Amino acid sequence: MRLWIHFVKDAPVRFLSHLDLMRAWQRAIRRARLPVLYSAGFNPHPKMSFASALPVGVISDAEYLDIQFERTLSDIELECLAATVPQGMTIVSQRTVPPETPALMSLVFASEWRVPLSQSEQLAAAEHISLLLASESVPVLRRGKKGDKTVDIRPLVLRLEITDSNELFMLLCSGGDGGVKPREILNLLRLEHKEFCLCKTGAYLKAGDFLQSPDNVVLKGKEVMFNAEKDCYKL
Amino acid sequence: MKNYRSIFWDKILPRVQKPTRYLGNEINSANKDHQSASVKIALAFPDLYEIGMSHLGLKILYHIVNRRREWVAERVFMPDADLEKIMRDESFPLCSLETVTPLGSFDLVGFTLQYELSYATIIQMLDLSGIPLYSAERGENDPLIVGGGPGAYNPEPIADFFDFFIIGDAEEALPRVLEIFEGAESASRKEKLILLAEVDGVYVPAFYREKYDKGRYLGTHPISEDSPAKVSRAVVADLEAADYPTDFIVPYGGIVHDRLVLELFRGCTRGCRFCQAGIIYRPVRERSPESLLELAKRMVSSTGYEEIALSSLSSGDYGSIEQLVEELGREMASLGVSLSLPSLRLDSFSSELAQQVQRVRKSGLTFAPEAGTQRLRDVINKNITEEDLLKAAADAFSAGWTSVKLYFMVGLPTETDEDLRGIADLARKVVRVYRQAGGKGRPRITVSTSVFVPKAHTPFQWVGQIPQDEIVRRLELLRNEIRGSGLQFQWPDAETSMLESALARGGRRLAPVIATATALGAKLDGWGEHFSFERWRQAFADHDLDIFQCAGLSFEEDEALPWDHLDSGVTKRFLLREFKRGLAGKVTEDCRHNCLGCGMAVLLEQEEKKGDCRHATMDSLR
Incomplete structure (x- = not known):
């Protein structure tokens, strides 16, 4: 299942760098126990990326995470994810995306x-x-x-x-x-x-x-x- | 009241580097209402966030205080130079991270005393808070300043800056301290200190005085008969029943040890004679494999961390380490979590263990023979043979490692040039083992050294550090010996070791020295870019002391030591016996098989703790 997650980066997390934000998402996903899809290869990494990099210190109502899971997630699982992200990283909405859609970043x-x-x-x-x-x-x-x-x-x-x-x-x-x-x-x-x-x-x-x-x-x-x-x- | 939070967030944070260090709203941080709190403590780690957040003790105390609804614990670290400058230029006080509350508004500020090089930073943090530096200068509205951790076993050099110390396991003593605060809201500072002194492990330095006779130190003694002649440490007798944090705070930015830490057991029975931890964390107390497994699962689910480190002084000594690593490894792998085992003695390193822990990721490997010859290893009671080292190295190489670090101390008591050449010999033999094990290309064998720092409450507490020119001579000799394919030598920082030695076994006369060094700008001395040896040498000289002499100070056997009034549970008689055996090159066996009468069992009995020392170690044999 591939998702585009629309989220807010508000004051409490405005100073997180691109890398910090990615790490915060990875750990939130792990806390929610969601089966994120990993890339194949010697050093597997989770298949997730942001739509764009936001300057550190800037607040955003329009951040997007492009992420793939091993299977379809239930509504409850998505609610668990929304409940465990750090304060200030509020999930606004998410939509399912066809697997062949190009990376949101592009x-x-x-x-x-x-x-x-x-x-x-x-x-x-x-x-x-x-x-x-x-x-x-x-x-x-x-x-x-x-x-x-x-x-x-x-x-x-x-x-x-x-x-x-x-x-x-x-x-x-x-x-x-x-x-x-x-x-x-x-x-x-x-x-x-x-x-x-x-x-x-x-x-x-x-x-x-x-x-x-x-x-x-x-x-x-x-x-x-x-x-x-x-x-x-x-x- | 000024709104410190909005000033800090809107006007200061946008101007600092790495602001994520100062946010205080990380996952699992406790952001509590101060209005309804009965007692508030700031837990201060006198170093940068990246270091302090890696420390297990802070996590344990944060957890045990905050689990009580009406108690508040918040963190505070030393700000980095850029933020410190803003704070000083614009008179913004040092505040806790969680609620941006000035330290002066807390009931207590607790500093952890992990290493001597952090002492100047403590003074800087008090200064940044606007809290009077000396205990005697503080008024009724100032917080009480408390110190704990290994440094509290000889806190005399910083005693004048502190209102009290907690010696021993603070998870036992701190809740009792906070209960006293709750019940004594209207009491004066003095009255509070009198009540606190009743708690096991609490030492109030103002109730004690150093005695001198014509310049000769005669010990530190209670001023009134109400205080005991010796303050004994607090002990958690049953670690299994002690609360352990599973809700680690999850930092945003990378920290030094960015992983979960699972404490397998506390204490060590090996009896290395240079090791302070091996004395002050006695007796050995284990957690059961079942509760460790359960803790690990809960930690992963509450934090989302991807790595968990098994921690202790010597993890191979855990009763059933193979079984634990096997089970935990399987469980963690199913959650995508990797396992690391950082504190393995090389004689308990096996290829099976190595393979288990590197199932997910291969990390660096360090073996610590500590000394280069069997003779010197016997003096320090390390009880490791050359054979052990070569076997461990062979196992590591056949498991796929190509780089190994070998750790040694230079300047140990009785060390000769022969012992230094022995270090080079060992390193060359390890390279040969690599070739024999069929290793491809060149291995990377790094000989990492540090200069021996004698510590209080160890068998080597009577000896001074060797003189500076001799340190340099020995290191140069070593550097010349360690040459060849696959070998690297890491030159240690001898000047910081010198300062550590000068502070570690000092008395109260060092307080003004530390205050002067701080006034001259000393802070974050563990960081090369901040440390200045010349500044410290000057500070000692300003008080008619010689830093070299203080570092090299040796004591006579019958002489009073500045920490004699602080009881680790291990007797001076035992330490002296071990010192003499060491000088004679006699090894002492691991005490889990036979009680050696160090005194710990007696302390446990006196404090009427459940079980005694011997039971604790017998249990762990299982």
């Missing part, structure tokens, strides 16, 4: 972020936002182990605005080199000090011309399809 296309802003921060940021959106290209220097390189992040910013509820709203292409980090946008908006106020509020897969959450897309075989009855963004 499917996530964009992430949604929000940062509450004061009136004065909004005023100052608004100017930078218009400037950024009006530019055709926005080169950003990234320092790496193999040397520095410049990336144009403008096409990776899908939406950027200040909402009626006094938040900075960002919809950003995600995932390694093909994405832009929320911190990079905060730097461009002179809001670097707000990094620990960030909240990830959505993760989206690409289904045709639409972006839709892993909870809502239709999965058939290897295909990811748009579900017209659920919320989505048009690209």
Whole structure:
């Protein structure tokens, strides 16, 4: 049985690294005595991965665990798992996924972020936002182990605005080199000090011309399809 | 009241490295309401989280306090340098992990005394808490500071900083201490201490005074007739009936020993003459295989850990070790949990045992002959032969190990250059065994050494550490001898051993030295990046003491020792007999076969404990 588990990473566990979070899940699964599937080979490891890596210290409403079990789990078993995860790692929902679906990590296309802003921060940021959106290209220097390189992040910013509820709203292409980090946008908006106020509020897969959450897309075989009855963004 | 929690979480944690050390909300941590608590204790481990969380004693005490609904135990560790700097710069006090409560708000702060190198860290933690460093300076609103663990068997160098100590098994004494606190809420500090002194194992240093005659130390004696001349240790007579934690806290980040620990038994009957643990944890007390199996299963299900270590001073001495490892191994393997057996004497290492414990994962292997020749091994009563070592090594190699660590001490009493060459000889023979066992390529035989530190309450308590230049000469000799294919030599940290020696057998005159070293910045001395020998040498010198002399201090047989008023249950007469036999190269047999009259049986009888020492060991023979 393969599951996508949607969970929250809230304040009590916000400082857990990717590795810490993985270890916390493995131990929770063991406490709940669930038969997770192990990879074959010399050094077997449980078949589980996250949709994306979240910066340490950031809170998220939209974390996903892609995990395989030896057999179908009962509802009670899933409730036991929900009861034994550390405080702050609340399970929101889970869905069964066809075994041949590509890894969730490879499917996530964009992430949604929000940062509450004061009136004065909004005023100052608004100017930078218009400037950024009006530019055709926005080169950003990234320092790496193999040397520095410049990336144009403008096409990776899908939406950027200040909402009626006094938040900075960002919809950003995600995932390694093909994405832009929320911190990079905060730097461009002179809001670097707000990094620990960030909240990830959505993760989206690409289904045709639409972006839709892993909870809502239709999965058939290897295909990811748009579900017209659920919320989505048009690209 | 300031909300320490929100300040710490919102304003401080985002700025520190490895914040998961300081969260305090790990699985199985106890987050209790302080309002309805009758007594609150902060359990302090004077080192970083990664070290302190690996310690079994802390887990046991945390469990036995928190299982009582109205009692609160919370953890506190030394913050790493980055957090410490923030706390000092911004005047944020040291707080417990669970509820972010300043240590000053607890009724008691308990420090575990595991090694001398943590003493400066204790002072730093008191300082960070804003609690007066010296017991005599504390007021009615300050917590009582209590120490326990092996260091409490000679706590004199830090006695002035503590209100009382618990000597012996704290799982026996601590609940009685907390009951006294519950019943004496309105009592003054002094009144509480008087009540506490009644408890077996409780030592109140303020009730005792060092006596000198023209500079000559004449022992530490009670000030009033109400205090006993000797304080005897607390003993858990029946380990099987003692509560053992199965709900280990599950850390988020990796810690040093990130696994479950199952204590097979306490105590050791082997009688190695350098070993303090072998004296102060007497008598041998075992848990039955049935309850160990049951405990192991409960531990795995309450924590989700993937590894369990069997712990004791010498696990091969467990009554039915093969059977236990076989059964436990099978049970754990079915749960996907691996087993490790870290404390095997090399004469109880067998290929069967080795295969059992490495069923899931192969870990490093260390054998400890301790000394290089049979003569010196007889002096220290290690009772292991060269044959034992070579057989164990052959078994390990045929079971597939290619790297083995050999552990030795340098500077043992009566050691000669011949003994040092013997170490190199043994190591070369182990390499030869590898070839004979058909091992491919080159083995990795590491000779790991440490400099001998004489400890209180051992047969070698009368001797001083050898001088520094002699240590260096012997280590260089050893390094030159250990050369060749497959051999590696690990140079020990001789300076920290020197400091340990200077502190381990000292008296109360060392308290100002420790305070000065701390003021000069000493902390976390077990960590190379923090330790400075020069700082300590300076601190000793500031009080007209020489650190080398303190480390090398030898006592006469009839001289008063600074820990004579603290009774481990083993008599000074027995230790002296063992010391003399050691110097004469005479071995003493394992006492589980024949009682040697060390005194432990008498202590058990006096305390009217169920069963006596001999029964405890006979039981374990089964």
